[in-house]
Amino acid sequence: MSEIIKYIESNKDRYLKELIEFLSIPSISNDEEKKKDVKDAALWLEKEMKKSGLENVKVFETAGHPIVYADYLKAGKNKPTVLIYGHYDVQPVDPLELWTDPPFSPVVRDGKIYARGSADDKGQIFMHIKGLEAHLQVSKSLPVNIKVIFEGEEEVGSINLEKFISDQKELLKSDYVVISDTSMYTDNLPSICYGLRGLCFMQVDITGPNRDLHSGSYGGGVENPINALANMITKLKDDKGRILIDGFYDDVLKLTKKEREEFARLPFEEDKYKEDLGVEELYGEEGYTTIERVSARPTLDCNGIWGGYQGQGAKTVLPSLAGAKISMRLVPNQDPAKIAVLFEDYLKKIAPRSVKIKVTSLHGGKPSVTPIDTPAIEAAVTALKKGFGVEPVYFKEGGSIPIVNTFKEELGADSILLGFGLPDDNIHSPNEKFDLSNFYRGISTLAYYYDELSKIKI
């Protein structure tokens, strides 16, 4: 490995030059006019992966943007097969006027590279290519069997990826999936994300009277659908922040002692957190720390609400309709389809007879977890220690990456989320950036990781 690390150290300048070239391609996947640019980014990857020494490099066309595939399968049958997944498309750049430099003219300042896609996710997938290249150039081989897929539609919901994975099960078959599309918990703290929350996103539509009424003539006579909806929302949680839907917690795995110890180790400054959010007091489920509440406990939030008159001034309407979008973040082993049914049953149970209610499930995603004490996670810990010289931490991410479940269901493979971004990288916002020190240390870490993974007995 020391030759490989030396190779990485001596090629930093070239990596940066190549990264700038890659980040200059405006591969915005939701913009019809950028279709050719997205394709160009795929072709750039194809060329780079060929140069790196990867084999069977292929650009798969889809109904949308292409998927770039490559592999190197010469490590032998007793070595793990690792699928590297990432995405080369990027978010839109609006509002453009808030960018200090143009989003596709990468600029280095204070050890950070500023460009759309630098952290999410072009910078991070490029690191994998360089980690693999270092092995291939120095050792003329890879310690594990590697398969790579980079998609161009992650920012538009991976609309064609699921079908691709399902169609190409044989091609993609792997023991593990490695994804570098998350952040470290904080600066200088290499981190392993071992769990993601799932999602159950519902809509509730309430109908009171069959038409908008005058609140003077009818107020007091009939139920107001907004008041009824507010009452129902109130009945979703008790005053300790516990969700009251019957059976909601039935399948929730208790946090283990080890997990809670790991959460307690994570640096967290409540005052800074409150100041950043501009709130005087935090709020959440009693009996859990804020970190546990935002990452490892299920939650319920109203994402939207509407009804009646929303304009300036006064309008004395007693409206016919009101509605809300309500979502729940789920944790293992909650199932979004089951939770959707429990939610609907509960809402229908608590709805007063004076209104009509319609409950619709809009979106669902399963929670996922990769147990901490598994060889692939332990290998990641070792690699991070070597790459960063620091003991890494474990954490769970409160959001969802639905594709992780697809990999589990279609390929039977757990995902290891090894991300090198930082929480303040402004992904999805103006002035997206990526710290070059994490970029370089990350390449070494990934090179170590392929090596550590090779020690796992299959």
Place this chain on the structure above:
Amino acid sequence: MSEIIKYIESNKDRYLKELIEFLSIPSISNDEEKKKDVKDAALWLEKEMKKSGLENVKVFETAGHPIVYADYLKAGKNKPTVLIYGHYDVQPVDPLELWTDPPFSPVVRDGKIYARGSADDKGQIFMHIKGLEAHLQVSKSLPVNIKVIFEGEEEVGSINLEKFISDQKELLKSDYVVISDTSMYTDNLPSICYGLRGLCFMQVDITGPNRDLHSGSYGGGVENPINALANMITKLKDDKGRILIDGFYDDVLKLTKKEREEFARLPFEEDKYKEDLGVEELYGEEGYTTIERVSARPTLDCNGIWGGYQGQGAKTVLPSLAGAKISMRLVPNQDPAKIAVLFEDYLKKIAPRSVKIKVTSLHGGKPSVTPIDTPAIEAAVTALKKGFGVEPVYFKEGGSIPIVNTFKEELGADSILLGFGLPDDNIHSPNEKFDLSNFYRGISTLAYYYDELSKIKI
């Protein structure tokens, strides 16, 4: 009086022809392009009132549409002075495609005249002119002193009327105000509206975190302003429909035995009411009948609510802002300014420390009541009995007519609300109509009423 009634009977055809002429003028006050038409309606009234025999007919220009004034003050100092108020402007006509006939081409079908303004309020003010004309043409005098003002801005909030009344106190000074701009309780049931509810219209704005957050990354960590708002709305009423704002009921006058008996006499078919509104069950304050709840008891309704994402599909936002419009209908002797303070205090008391709250008073109007057992109301009962041949009923109207309070405050005069529309007249909706039988009987009733009022000792 019999000569006067005979005169009315023999002039019905002319009345209808004149009414059609008046209703053909599209005096929509909120439409800048109809400014000349509104003026034309004022000039039409000026001409008609001169022809009727009224004196001092004058069109007062205002910052908006004109106010038409006339009087006849020869009844003597020991006779009451009665101010007749009404409006000659009309509501817009959208959606035009739902009208069976064009809104300003009046059509008579099945004894009803269909046109915008037929019931609200051109038809009803025209009846007063004809009632006065009958007296003036037959007796060459009026039994009481009469002042008339018809405004052209009632449908846009009477924006210039208050100033006019305040500026012209001497000119308008009267013992009573008579307003025909309401409905009878139901068909064939001549009715006296002796009370109007007041209004306290508030807006509540809630701020949670200082920016929209990702509900995956922050859900469970901070209070969601929509959930907080829903909880606060829920705390405004208990499960018996009683308003929980501290001190809210302190100034509410109890309904008298006589009042509750009168309410009980009013015909009300709950099944028909529910069917019309399309609800399975009514809802309101325990211990009161539906009629009492919609007309004589204070209420609280959300008129609007908003926050977060309201579009199609799912968006996992934990929003920064949420808000609601909440109004209370008030009854004597509640004061809207005092209720606004109580509302704000209560909301601030129940708001969790995890959100910021702003409470704004948008509009207020005092409740009003004209005691049933007063001479002007008794005179109306007699006139209605003579005009319709039926014992009239008393009722209270759940809505507000703010100008009634202005008359009370500026002129010291109680208003008698003697309306001849019907609840199904489609005022403010397509196919507005007015029953001609009520139109003709109403003219006679008003002619009787001026006579009955003259028996009151001043």
